[in-house]
Amino acid sequence: MTLVDRTLRRQLTAAMALAMALALLLSGTALAQTPDAVNVDDACDNAPEESDFTDIEGNTFEDLIKCLAFYEITQGTGDGSTYEPLAGVRRWNMAVFIHRVAMFAEDQGVIDLDSTGHLGERRASQQ
Numbered sequence: 001m002t003l004v005d006r007t008l009r010r011q012l013t014a015a016m017a018l019a020m021a022l023a024l025l026l027s028g029t030a031l032a033q034t035p036d037a038v039n040v041d042d043a044c045d046n047a048p049e050e051s052d053f054t055d056i057e058g059n060t061f062e063d064l065i066k067c068l069a070f071y072e073i074t075q076g077t078g079d080g081s082t083y084e085p086l087a088g089v090r091r092w093n094m095a096v097f098i099h100r101v102a103m104f105a106e107d108q109g110v111i112d113l114d115s116t117g118h119l120g121e122r123r124a125s126q127q
Contacts, residue, residue, distance in 0.1 A: 007086060010086055010087065010088050011060075011085065011086055013088065013089060043067070043071075044063065044064075044066075044067035044070070046070065047063070047066045047067045047069075047070035048066065048070065049066075051065070051066045051069060052069070052076070052080060052081060053065065053066075053069065053076055053081065053082060053083040054081050054082055055082045055083055055084065055085065056083050056085055059085045061085065065083055065085065068097075069083075071100075071104055072100060072104075073097055073100045073101055073104070074097065074100075
């Protein structure tokens with residue numbers, strides 16, 4: 001496997017991870033009964049055009065990265081000024097993304113988490 005193949009593979013893996021995180025972020029929010037719930041169709045419309053990340057301009061997934069940053073699913077690397085879109089995603093990185101998506105979903109009224117962070121009872125509006 002050449003260096004180009006590895007780089008492309010890493011970029012595709014990162015893109016898939018971002019897509020999964022965004023899908024988790026958006027799944028169910030259209031059904032939420034919370035008045036200010038995020039609508040699936042325009043969830044990223046509120047994301048700013050500019051980004052604090054200095055290394056995503058021109059990246060294929062720039063808009064998705066900005067959207068995930070807007071909802072604080074991703075906070076970048078190091079001091080938060082870079083995202084490193086070609087870097088690999090480790091299991092702990094994905095665990096953090098999923099945790100942040102779950103926190104967002106709870107804030108939107110889609111799920112309940114108990115004091116230990118585990119899923120509680122489903123919301124009455126979703127039963």
